[in-house]
Amino acid sequence: MDVTKDQDFDEWYNQVVEAADLCDKRYPVKGMNIWKPYGWEIARAIDALIREEMRRTGHQEVNFPLLVPESLFQKEVDHIKGFGSEVFWVTHAGDHELDERLLLRPTSETALYTVFALWIRSHADLPLKTFQIVNTFRYETKMTKAFIRVREIHFFEAHTCHRDYEEAEDQVREDVDIARSFFDTLCLPFLMHRRPDWDKFAGAHYSIGVDVLMPSLKVLQVASIHQYRENFSRPFDITYEDEEGNHHHVHQTTYGMSERVLGGIVGLHGNDHGIALPSAIAPIQVVIIPILFRGKEGPVEEACQEVERALTERGLRVHLDSRDKTPGNKFYDWELRGIPVRIEIGPRDVEKGAVTLVTRDGEKKQISRDHLGQIDDELAAFDRRITTRAQQFRDQHVHSLSTLEKREGIIRVPWCGREECGLEMEEEVDMSSLGIPYPEPAVEGTCAACGERARHWLSLAKSY
Numbered sequence: 318m319d320v321t322k323d324q325d326f327d328e329w330y331n332q333v334v335e336a337a338d339l340c341d342k343r344y345p346v347k348g349m350n351i352w353k354p355y356g357w358e359i360a361r362a363i364d365a366l367i368r369e370e371m372r373r374t375g376h377q378e379v380n381f382p383l384l385v386p387e388s389l390f391q392k393e394v395d396h397i398k399g400f401g402s403e404v405f406w407v408t409h410a411g412d413h414e415l416d417e418r419l420l421l422r423p424t425s426e427t428a429l430y431t432v433f434a435l436w437i438r439s440h441a442d443l444p445l446k447t448f449q450i451v452n453t454f455r456y457e458t459k460m461t462k463a464f465i466r467v468r469e470i471h472f473f474e475a476h477t478c479h480r481d482y483e484e485a486e487d488q489v490r491e492d493v494d495i496a497r498s499f500f501d502t503l504c505l506p507f508l509m510h511r512r513p514d515w516d517k518f519a520g521a522h523y524s525i526g527v528d529v530l531m532p533s534l535k536v537l538q539v540a541s542i543h544q545y546r547e548n549f550s551r552p553f554d555i556t557y558e559d560e561e562g563n564h565h566h567v568h569q570t571t572y573g574m575s576e577r578v579l580g581g582i583v584g585l586h587g588n589d590h591g592i593a594l595p596s597a598i599a600p601i602q603v604v605i606i607p608i609l610f611r612g613k614e615g616p617v618e619e620a621c622q623e624v625e626r627a628l629t630e631r632g633l634r635v636h637l638d639s640r641d642k643t644p645g646n647k648f649y650d651w652e653l654r655g656i657p658v659r660i661e662i663g664p665r666d667v668e669k670g671a672v673t674l675v676t677r678d679g680e681k682k683q684i685s686r687d688h689l690g691q692i693d694d695e696l697a698a699f700d701r702r703i704t705t706r707a708q709q710f711r712d713q714h715v716h717s718l719s720t721l722e723k724r725e726g727i728i729r730v731p732w733c734g735r736e737e738c739g740l741e742m743e744e745e746v747d748m749s750s751l752g753i754p755y756p757e758p759a760v761e762g763t764c765a766a767c768g769e770r771a772r773h774w775l776s777l778a779k780s781y
């Protein structure tokens with residue numbers, strides 16, 4: 318990288334994603350990047366974490382077609398308004414113009430709900446809890462940015478159907494718990510807000526956004542949870558028969574995330590030496606580097622192999638780097654790729670029956686070969702340290718104010734709840750509303766725009 322993270326975060330980010338071997342941005346379609354093997358392995362590890370959460374909470378994985386007929390997309394009016402301008406259309410098959418245009422899914426509501434109407438017959442079919450991990454397409458017109466704003470998106474979406482509003486509300490609460498557990502594992506301190514009505518998901522009854530505060534002091538939305546009520550089930554006619562033979566529309570929810578999660582990890586934990594990966598998703602958790610001196614190679618190489626075997630047996634993802642490169646070059650490569658723990662073994666370590674351990678955030682110590690189990694604790698401690706640092710950064714930049722004033726980061730002001738006041742404040746500080754903190758703390762005082770009694774806190778920030 319030819320800029321430091323402090324000097325120019327966005328440029329540092331643009332460079333580090335390629336330097337760390339996550340993606341290649343040279344594909345000749347704007348906003349469509351190539352996942353390199355290393356980046357894709359991390360993406361799959363993130364997918365595995367959410368798949369595990371889905372399994373734990375009784376969701377089943379599906380995989381729906383990419384193309385959606387225009388007539389289905391037209392069914393929910395707000396939904397079209399929200400996505401219409403971002404849609405890629407398929408109009409031809411060979412020379413033949415299609416009778417009906419098809420679109421590349423920007424999200425999958427319309428594809429899934431057409432079929433949910435066939436799958437759901439009675440109350441015994443509910444709740445229906447599904448998810449898929451697929452590519453979605455959005456014609457972004459703003460400047461594209463790897464993982465953060467792209468036109469082909471690696472996307473996770475859970476879709477559920479329930480008997481009534483209350484059961485759908487329970488699902489929203491379960492989704493909030495899933496998000497907490499998922500982002501904690503990824504060492505990403507987040508903020509949750511109920512989005513204001515003028516910024517909710519197109520077609521939703523309400524939306525909860527999950528954001529992280531990036532070092533640029535702009536927020537990045539990394540997940541969103543939506544309560545749809547009957548907004549989609551009515552146009553798509555998804556009904557069930559209850560015990561008494563009456564028919565009702567289902568209540569629906571969704572939970573969405575994308576490759577932005579990786580963008581958040583790169584942004585929050587990386588430094589001028591490269592990215593830093595939480596141990597749960599690092600393709601390599603421990604890299605072993607032999608420090609060789611001429612004539613003493615044998616015992617060092619042997620020790621490295623033994624340590625590799627012992628750690629692999631403990632269930633760790635280990636790599637012994639025996640390339641013909643200097644140790645310094647190897648340190649550089651693995652720091653760039655964010656490996657949490659590096660083990661160095663030289664002749665002196667061999668003599669002492671020890672190894673030298675260096676974490677990605679610079680903690681260094683010797684540990685005895687008899688106590689290699691300690692590395693589990695070192696990985697956990699590393700995760701805690703990077704989490705704490707990111708938490709401190711976030712907390713330093715959330716400003717609770719009684720009147721509106723420009724600050725860097727996130728500001729929170731008392732608000733009467735009226736849209737016109739929210740929009741007025743957005744304009745005055747040139748930020749957008751994140752919404753009402755979720756869960757919501759008690760509020761006192763008066764609306765920072767109109768002076769009437771405040772009913773909520775409103776958070777505002779600049780965002781990606």
Ligand code: ZN
Binds near residue numbers: 734765766768
């Ligand atoms: Zn007001």
